[in-house]
Amino acid sequence: MTGGPVAKITKRSEDYSQWYIDIVTRAEMADYAPVKGCMVIRPWGYAIWERMQRALDDMFKDTGHSNCYFPLMIPQSFLAKEAEHVEGFAPECAVITHGGGKLLDEPLVIRPTSETIIWAMYKKWIQSWRDLPLLYNQWANVVRWEMRTRLFLRTSEFLWQEGHTAHATSKEAMEEAERILGIYRTFSEQWMAMPVLSGRKSEGQKFPGADTTFTIEALMQDGKVLQAGTSHYLGQNFAKAFDVQFQNRDGQLEYVYATSWGVSTRLVGALVMTHSDDAGLVLPPKLAPVEVVVIPILKADADNAGILAAAYRVAEPFGDDVRVRVDDRDNVSPGWKFNEWELKGVPIRIEIGPKDLEKQQVVLVRRDTGKKTPTPMDAISFQVPGVLEEIQDGLMKKAKERLEAGCRAADTYESFQKAMDEVGGFIYAPWCGSRECEDRVSEETKATIRLxxxxxxxxxxxxxxxxxxxxxxxxxxxY
RNA sequence: CGGGGCGUAGCUCAGCUUGGCUAGAGCGCUUGGUUCGGGACCAAGAGGUCGGUGGUUCAAAUCCACUCGCCCCGACCA
Incomplete structure (x- = not known):
């Protein structure tokens, strides 16, 4: 493919929403699928998700979790066993009524989340305190029949991981929920370079079926906020709904304590909205599918073979440490490549042309600042890792400053509304804790208590x- | 579900008001050549049941009716 996007992307100042769509589609991260509300995640977007998966999966494994897989289809009756859960999810379930050309005895729902089928199995697997804790996670797709969808941020089908753990004590389960929140926070900050606020959800905002929901919340460039991950302490709600009891050390039967937690491909959307600019995507190096792109600049009257060889020689010493690609396509111009890789968010570009070859140097260009630095050819492989770190840190610093600037205080309802309309972001305001006041603010201002x-x-x-x-x-x- | 918009080439769209000859442009694509330090150029090509169905008419992309789909904004939500 030498084709692709030629049109400029919409500026953030003109239409933020269109800017986001332009980046996602023109950077070839995703495209609209033939099914309403669904998207196809294209290789560039999927590669970013795979980077995320790997980092998160390592953290889950390091804290004792194992991966497994439960079915996509759940008997409809399962969902109904937990009252709040069914109320929360039934309206947005896709339901299968036929199979093999016949009407099913019992309809199957396509999982909107897997608590119910997992707890149906946990009932079989848990008898003793010795069976606990159960620390399971699955990487899966889920379907929620959303009315209003947005690429990556909310689609009818999305990819995520869902952790489901079972514990002997409330304290242990609560610690697990908080541990995972910490992992999400660490991942968000250290990998995505996306600072977040964290804490508990209010009663009105918690997960259907949870006793406590913990959340991380991020601030987007347009002043809107995004729930980036949640971790739930489920108490004994699902254990009671599915009758999962264990015998404790004292021989007493007791209901199991549970957690569930998840992050989704929404994080890819959050990443876009956190760092990108009017030239396209900006990726933090740790999550960039390609960290360095080397672009040879060929000319009719130059030593093209020498330039190409130099390009490969520059890319070679990075080995597995740095993800490098040499863009040696001869059917598009260097300028075209510059724009394309900027659009795709690659953190560092290295240019090598005849002038550079002569001086035994390359030109290193940073995506985040646009700064160009001539660098001796034999020093480049030593310098790049440091620059990548600088970019990662710089993105975090910039995002953090924006988050801090986006957190304001208001004391009266009037000044609160004014601040919300003018700047958005997180407005800290005094609240008595009642559902009535929370709902009233939400109805009147469309702002919700984030945590x-x-x-x-x-x-x-x-x-x-x-x-x-x-x-x-x-x-x-x-969002 | 409410509001708005759009369905014509792979993409973006023009043409429709006022029906008419072989349905157009730019970009992309193919082939050949010249280029290449910020989205190169020349030449020759390929590519269309004008979203669908029905109607009016000598004649429909264009007028009428019905219908399907998608996108954006809002209510609901990871």
């Missing part, structure tokens, strides 16, 4: 009802 920080300070009276005591919690308009 309740563990360290939330007491701060006088609620901005809505005027009653105290109130805690300061961040509100935001979410």
């Amino acid at each position: 309740v920080p563990d360290t939330a300070e007491d701060c006088g009276v609620c901005m809505v009802c005027g009653k105290g005591p109130a805690k300061r919690v961040p509100f935001g308009r979410a």
